[in-house]
Amino acid sequence: xxxxxxxxxxxxxxxxxxxxxxxxxxxxxxxxxxxxxxxxxxxxxxxxxxxxxxxxxxxxxxxxxxxxxxxxxxxxxxxxxxxxxxxxxxxxxxxxxxxxxxxxxxxxxxxxxxxxxxxxxxxxxxxxxxxxxxxxxxxxxxxxxxxxxxxxxxxxxxxxxxxxxxxxxxxxxxxxxxxxxxxxxxxxxxxxxxxxxxxxxxxxxxxxxxxxxxxx
Numbered sequence: 001x002x003x004x005x006x007x008x009x010x011x012x013x014x015x016x017x018x019x020x021x022x023x024x025x026x027x028x029x030x031x032x033x034x035x036x037x038x039x040x041x042x043x044x045x046x047x048x049x050x051x052x053x054x055x056x057x058x059x060x061x062x063x064x065x066x067x068x069x070x071x072x073x074x075x076x077x078x079x080x081x082x083x084x085x086x087x088x089x090x091x092x093x094x095x096x097x098x099x100x101x102x103x104x105x106x107x108x109x110x111x112x113x114x115x116x117x118x119x120x121x122x123x124x125x126x127x128x129x130x131x132x133x134x135x136x137x138x139x140x141x142x143x144x145x146x147x148x149x150x151x152x153x154x155x156x157x158x159x160x161x162x163x164x165x166x167x168x169x170x171x172x173x174x175x176x177x178x179x180x181x182x183x184x185x186x187x188x189x190x191x192x193x194x195x196x197x198x199x200x201x202x203x204x205x206x207x208x209x210x211x212x213x214x215x216x
Contacts, residue, residue, distance in 0.1 A: 004073070004135070007106050007115035020103045025111040029058030032173055032205045040207070041066050044169055046140030050075065050132065052125050052156055053146030056101065057108045057118075059173075063143070064114040073137070075121045075128035076146070078102035125152075129159035138165040144172035150180060153187035161195055170208040175201035 011017050045068040051060055054076035063072055078101045102122060109115040121128045125146040142160050147153060157170070164170050177184040188206050192199040197208040 004119045004121070007109040007118040007120055010120065011106055011110060011115065017103065017106060020107040021110050023103065023107040025108060026056055026104055027058065027108075029056050030173070031059045031062045032203065033062055034203055034205045036202050037171065037205050037207075040169060040171075041068070041141070044140065046169065047071070048137070048139050048141075048165075049073070050137075050139040050142045050160065050163065052128065052142065052144050052160060054078070054105060054120075057105045057112075059143065059145065060105075060109070060118060061112045061114060063141075064112070064117065069117070071117045071119060073119045073121055073128075073132060073139070074105075075123060075125060075132075076105075077124050078105060078122055125156045126159045129156075129163060132163055138163050139168065140165050141169040141171070144170070145174065148174060148177060148182050148184055150183045150187045153184050154191050157188070157191040158194075161191075170197075172206055174204050175206040176204050 005013070011020060041063075046066075047068060047070045049063055049069055049072040051063065051072055051074045054060060054074045057074070060072060060074055063069055102120075105120065106115075109118045121131060123131060142164055144153065144156050144160065146156055153172075161170065172184070172188070174184040175188070178186070180186070185201065185206075188199055188201075191197075192208060195208075197210060199206060199208055
């Protein structure tokens with residue numbers, strides 16, 4: 001049985017989060033939004049999307065801007081204390097506040113009016129994949145942008161690949177990261193070989209296609 005709650009449900013039914021509607025909107029974040037990705041989304045028309053690594057939801061809002069997207073499962077621990085200080089620019093983090101990253105994500109979804117189709121999953125990437133698998137979920141597009149270590153990216157791709165529906169899109173951010181132990185590019189390339197996929201990167205955007213008979 002699907003027991004997931006939308007951001008709308010969480011804000012309206014969980015007492016500790018009802019006050020987030022009074023917080024200010026914060027657009028801080030990153031999103032590639034490159035023409036190649038936009039073209040793929042328009043061509044594939046994904047209905048069910050998983051976003052692995054969310055931050056404050058800028059990419060969430062970008063994806064939700066496509067009318068074809070019916071729901072997006074957003075997986076993140078939203079724990080500032082757990083951030084890898086070697087892979088995140090501390091200066092780029094939101095200023096210290098009396099509320100959490102998770103609360104800011106929820107309020108951003110509220111202000112952007114996407115809260116009814118956003119399903120937050122407050123877990124690590126691998127835990128989130130197991131949770132979604134247990135619910136029998138599959139996705140038309142999976143966006144990988146969580147742990148940026150080489151080891152972490154490989155683990156995330158391996159965990160989420162089984163949840164990718166046939167003829168769907170596995171893609172992600174930070175193709176430009178090439179310095180070990182934070183080489184997203186090496187992790188993506190090695191994982192492509194493991195799963196028999198072809199990888200293409202443009203700018204910071206990367207994506208997989210099947211080696212024989214492309215899936216996009």
